[in-house]
Amino acid sequence: SKVRIYTLAKDLGVDNAKMLEILDSLGVSYKSVSSTIEEDTVGLIKEMLAEEAASGTGAATSTDTTEADAAQTPTPQNISSQNTPTQAAPAPATAQSVPQPAVTATAEREPEAPVNTQPELPHRAPVVTIMGHVDHGKTSLLDYIRKTKVAAKEAGGITQHVGAFEARTSKGKIVFIDTPGHEAFTTIRARGANVADIAIIVIAADDSLMPQTREAIAHAQAAKVPMLVAVNKIDLPQADPERVKTDLTTLNLVPEEYGGDTIVVPVSARTGEGVEDLLEYISLTAELEDLRADPKGSFSGVVIESRVDRQAGVLATVMVQEGTLHVGDFLVVGEGYGKIKAMTDSNGGRIKEAGPSTPVQVLGFSEAPASGEKVVSAKNEHAAREVIAQRASDRRDAENARTQRKKTLEEMMGPLGETRTVNLILRADTQGSLEAIQGILAKKETEDVKLNVLLAGIGSPTEGDVLLASTAEATILCFNVTASGGVKKVADTKGIELGTFRIIYELIDEVDRLIKGNLEPVF
Numbered sequence: 001s002k003v004r005i006y007t008l009a010k011d012l013g014v015d016n017a018k019m020l021e022i023l024d025s026l027g028v029s030y031k032s033v034s035s036t037i038e039e040d041t042v043g044l045i046k047e048m049l050a051e052e053a054a055s056g057t058g059a060a061t062s063t064d065t066t067e068a069d070a071a072q073t074p075t076p077q078n079i080s081s082q083n084t085p086t087q088a089a090p091a092p093a094t095a096q097s098v099p100q101p102a103v104t105a106t107a108e109r110e111p112e113a114p115v116n117t118q119p120e121l122p123h124r125a126p127v128v129t130i131m132g133h134v135d136h137g138k139t140s141l142l143d144y145i146r147k148t149k150v151a152a153k154e155a156g157g158i159t160q161h162v163g164a165f166e167a168r169t170s171k172g173k174i175v176f177i178d179t180p181g182h183e184a185f186t187t188i189r190a191r192g193a194n195v196a197d198i199a200i201i202v203i204a205a206d207d208s209l210m211p212q213t214r215e216a217i218a219h220a221q222a223a224k225v226p227m228l229v230a231v232n233k234i235d236l237p238q239a240d241p242e243r244v245k246t247d248l249t250t251l252n253l254v255p256e257e258y259g260g261d262t263i264v265v266p267v268s269a270r271t272g273e274g275v276e277d278l279l280e281y282i283s284l285t286a287e288l289e290d291l292r293a294d295p296k297g298s299f300s301g302v303v304i305e306s307r308v309d310r311q312a313g314v315l316a317t318v319m320v321q322e323g324t325l326h327v328g329d330f331l332v333v334g335e336g337y338g339k340i341k342a343m344t345d346s347n348g349g350r351i352k353e354a355g356p357s358t359p360v361q362v363l364g365f366s367e368a369p370a371s372g373e374k375v376v377s378a379k380n381e382h383a384a385r386e387v388i389a390q391r392a393s394d395r396r397d398a399e400n401a402r403t404q405r406k407k408t409l410e411e412m413m414g415p416l417g418e419t420r421t422v423n424l425i426l427r428a429d430t431q432g433s434l435e436a437i438q439g440i441l442a443k444k445e446t447e448d449v450k451l452n453v454l455l456a457g458i459g460s461p462t463e464g465d466v467l468l469a470s471t472a473e474a475t476i477l478c479f480n481v482t483a484s485g486g487v488k489k490v491a492d493t494k495g496i497e498l499g500t501f502r503i504i505y506e507l508i509d510e511v512d513r514l515i516k517g518n519l520e521p522v523f
């Protein structure tokens with residue numbers, strides 16, 4: 001039988017870092033502390049620890065573990081108890097498995113002792129996003145965590161929606177992006193920023209994998225963000241978490257019990273069952289990711305969302321990623337800037353400064369910045385203006401270079417060098433999806449092919465769209481919406497291409513195909 005690494009570490013009273021060190025020295029391969037190892041290995045590890053205790057080298061090897069590491073060492077009690085077959089019978093395990101003398105192991109370990117001599121940056125809290133199919137319980141799960149893990153501050157005060165909140169758990173702070181669904185994720189990513197460190201994929205135990213589940217997984221994978229699966233609604237009589245696990249394997253996400261590395265946590269957003277485990281797994285994953293940031297470094301952050309309040313003016317939620325933000329700082333976003341007049345934390349409390357992994361609502365922008373925009377700070381107004389002037393001039397240079405290149409190409413190649421245009425009509429379920437798609441498309445344009453989005457609308461395509469497509473020779477691409485039978489028929493008779501997609505990247509693939517298909521051969 002097998003045993004999970006962190007479980008074993010806990011049983012043997014060593015921290016995870018130390019356990020991984022031992023495994024490395026034994027040449028045992030693993031993916032993470034949640035991977036399982038063979039029982040044979042357990043015997044070897046025990047031998048090694050015993051040897052070490054006898055020779056008194058134990059203390060020296062674990063000094064590279066920081067205080068924060070030690071404090072964070074995750075040992076989910078209730079989870080580990082289910083998974084420790086070796087715990088009950090440690091003696092036979094050891095007896096069966098001492099094929100090698102411990103001397104070899106000790107000898108191999110020596111060069112590893114001094115690990116990191118550089119001063120390390122402090123840990124920062126993980127930023128988590130919850131994604132999944134509609135109605136699978138994303139909002140309910142966020143609500144439950146907010147209700148149980150966020151300290152109620154100003155009594156009676158209505159907390160404004162700021163797009164993120166901080167949960168306090170026994171293992172430290174976890175920041176949740178409060179916009180369920182993948183829109184926030186894709187919009188932010190489409191602008192080249194990454195805010196989430198960990199993605200929770202919520203799957204209803206009575207529904208299993210659905211189109212948006214697959215899409216959410218695809219997004220997390222594309223962003224290379226580690227995923228945890230929360231199988232929700234386990235309180236329902238018809239819940240079938242085992243089926244969800246089996247279904248996950250079809251997407252190459254193999255749950256741990258099946259020998260894979262995908263962490264699957266059964267939860268109920270209604271009763272709260274399993275939510276504590278989920279939070280522990282988030283902390284565990286965060287520890288493995290070793291998230292760090294320098295609070296003293298220069299500030300950078302990302303806009304999570306923004307809105308215009310009739311009284312207060314522009315309110316933007318910014319996630320601090322590096323450095324520390326202070327009231328009075330000058331911020332530059334795109335080619336605009338603002339001075340922070342006031343800041344509130346996600347609880348609505350006034351704050352003067354905010355360090356890494358803190359979502360703050362900032363008052364002081366003159367125009368609402370778009371979500372996903374990167375934010376940097378400047379020393380003063382003059383410096384802010386300089387940064388903007390530099391950005392504007394860089395942009396103009398790039399534009400000039402492009403027209404210059406085009407001109408010379410045209411001179412050289414005549415009409416063949418002309419730019420061709422791919423006309424598109426985009427239809428999607430939400431504004432966020434549309435923005436995300438357009439953000440990606442904007443980067444697809446080349447010198448030879450222009451992408452011209454004639455219309456980007458929310459909802460199913462209409463007959464009007466088909467007519468527009470036929471006069472403008474456009475292709476209609478739908479994301480998460482479908483055309484009615486009538487509209488399809490009109491498209492058919494007019495010979496209009498009408499594609500429907502559930503995964504953004506498949507839609508983008510189709511655009512790639514259109515771009516290629518539109519290139520005329522150069523003889």
Ligand code: GDP
Pocket residue numbers: 132133134135136137138139140141180232233234235236267268269270271
């Ligand atoms: P979202 O669309 O993914 O945000 O899903 P919601 O959170 O709005 O939940 C959809 C429906 O499922 C609502 O009626 C919830 O009350 C219900 N729901 C969510 N979580 C649970 C759960 O754990 N158990 C049960 N029985 N119902 C749930």
